[in-house]
Amino acid sequence: MIRIAVIDGQGGGIGATVIKRIKEVYGExxxxxxxxxxxxxxSQMMKARANRGATGENAVCHCAGRVDVIVGAVSILLAHSMMGEVTPAMVNAVGASKAHKLILPLTQEPLTVVGAGREPLPHLVDKLVVEHLARHVPPGAEPA
Known part of the structure; x- marks a missing residue:
């Protein structure tokens, strides 16, 4: 079974949306x-049916190296993003992790990801879960 870390901050809405879709497609x-x-x-991501949850810098740093895939908005790669909630240590842990990173081109920071189209969140999440995450899920656990 693969472990997928979904990293989010502020209100947790993007992470909750991603987790709901992952659970719809892959279940347990x-x-x-x-x-x-x-x-x-x-809390919001746990309500979306995550299996486990943890909060803060130490949790992100500790868990980043223990998962197979990391999912989040591009902000998880930018120190001091999400109004300062993403620390340099978190960015370093995500970057140093051997996990495959699936990054959504969404941010409130002054950043433009050149070549990334402006699609609604549900469309981006569908692509992430059904197209890209499927490559990392072992046989027998394909999308429904």
């Missing part, structure tokens, strides 16, 4: 870890 064939930069984000 994958283990999803909700890693929130704050307690509200973690």
């Amino acid at each position: 064939r994958v283990e999803v870890w909700a890693l929130g930069t704050n307690a509200i984000a973690t």
